Amino acid sequence: MNTHTIDTSAPVISADAYDTTAFYADADSIAVVTNTTAPDAVALPSPGASTAQLLAAAQEAGRRAVPGPLAETALVARPLLRRAGLPVPDGPLGYAVAPELTIRYARPAASPVGSAGCSGDDDTLLVTGTLRRVPWARTATAVVVLATAPSGPVLFTLAPDRAVLAPGVNLAEEPRDDLHLAAVEIPAAQVRRVSPELLDEARLRAALARAALIAGAAERCVDLTVAHTTARTQFGRPLSRFQAVKQEEARLIEEAALVRAVVQAAAVPLDIGGPAAHFAVAAAKTQASASAAEIARIAHQLHGAIGITRLNPLHLATTRLWSWRDEDGDETYWAPRLARPLTATTLWPALTATP
């Protein structure tokens, strides 16, 4: 197995190390990076890990810009498979919430009103449509898909090689691939009928995983910026001795702490589910997405020119912030959903609902 590791703590990263397209092409190395116990890598959490531990691991993956779908696998795909009662495959996993897919039953039940595929002798499906910008699809051993079959919501697993893959990337050059499905047959053994709540849970899990990654990238911005302003000297003193720099740096530190706090605070509610989970996760992703711009702005401003080059690792964090804030729902998606149930009398109880 390939043991390719990126040392994302290095102050200067060599050109081929961050040439992520080349690196990601080798599916094996992804698995190795996310599973390795090498000092610089993040260990994939054990199956028994708590939500708080999974969030901490996702945050660490975000901080180190781990080139693999650790958060997606551990916080989204695996728990959804367990909820649906499907076996959890090894290796990196992708996910997609896609109610817009066209789904029919492959073996329609004989019916007096004709066989339109609205129910089947078994749950084998024929799926048509496009899964857009699936994180890490090209490296995933399976993609967990939540969709709506004629009978209601279903969850199924899809091997990416069953689809036509159109490669794409986000600003950080992380794979975001489209998967085109033309009447792809999904065997009944890979399909489970699920409750509509599982679709909501999938969206919450995806949003929280993304928020945890943002919290990690924000922390990286703080680490790199404080290191830079204490080491770099201008006019005979470190940048950090200038009041104007201190003031901005404090705002950066504070905004990053805020994102971390909303992510941590969602761990217990996510396990509880219901309105508490909705509130905590909607707040977490709203805040994480809303803070990304300010965090990236200050980190770059205090880094000066070196920060806008690939000679410095700052871009690993800031390009991820700019991508992740939009993925799995940006602040304009989550903020109204956070606010809609709130009234003058329920706002404070909602803020204090979780002990």
Added chain:
Amino acid sequence: MAFPDVVLPESACRLRAEVRAFLDEERARGTVLGRPDSWLAGWDPDFSRRLAERGWVGMALPVEYGGAGRGFLERYVVIEELLAAGAPVSAHWVSDRQAGPSVLQHGTEEQRRFFLPRIAAGRCFFSIGMSEKGSGSDLASVATRAERTADGWRLTGTKMWTGGAHVNDYAIVLARTDDTEDRHAGLSQFIVDLRAPGVRVEPIRLMSGEHRFNAVHLDGVDVPDGMLLGQRGGGWKQVTGELAFERSGPERYLSTFPLLVSLLRELERRPATAEQLTQVGILTARLHGIRRLSLGVAAALDAGASPDTQAALVKDLGTRLESSLVDTVRGILPTPADPYATPGTHPELLAFALLHSPGYTLRGGTNEILRGIVTRGLEQHR
């Protein structure tokens, strides 16, 4: 920088329900009006006494001194409930937050036996006498002097921004007792009876016209030996030791929360637009995050730590939110602010919060000073 996420104990959750029931009674009585900045402007000694009867003033003080012996997180739950409801808590605020803990920690046994039961009964109200005309952020430059007399001290100087000195019973005054090379040494704290001869309280009107603050002139005020609080020369250490308590509490992000409640009440009267909901959601997310950070500091204090940097961080974030909330609310539902509108209506609450807003990021340490502490703190942690 470490901020533990907090799970409140079961006892705190029960307490929250009790406080809400009490607040419902008080609303029916007409005392809890959902006003912003109620810890500065909501002066109601009878309310304070009824709160004390429930054991919710000085509640973290030991039972042997009349307190309730409750934990810091339980106190946190009580005060955040009171502030979110806009309850009038300013009469006992300083006694509860600072004077009580300070007397417990630094006071003599005699001082504890005298002051603490009175504080916990809601019958002894304190002001803070720290700032002076020439000493705002640079507190060590205070010029008020305490000269030794035969049986005590004679205090001379003028304290500024002394909230509630015209209605309260005592002030904790920071004065110079010794001229030392290190200007942080030589400062001491005194408990000064605000009715003592030589104390003259002069109103300083806020721009709203309200009388909350005063200049307190100390024209040779005799203070007995027994009213020196803590160590002679230990004043600086005592004052700075309280800062984490003063800076991280819910009053540093909830001062304008009642205005957001008022906005939601207004929005219920008509269908809210997507843009209005988005703005409310963004405010709510930020409030939630800052509350979790603030709870993290409370938990650290409860565990006996001194999270000064974290407290400064929370206060900068929280008070900036208090201030920006007012402008955001104005933008969500354009309303002409009107100080003479019927009290409690949205235009009046907006005017009140707006006129108070420059103070949020000044009081208890300006945000520029706080951000300096945050940066220094993080560099030292590395």
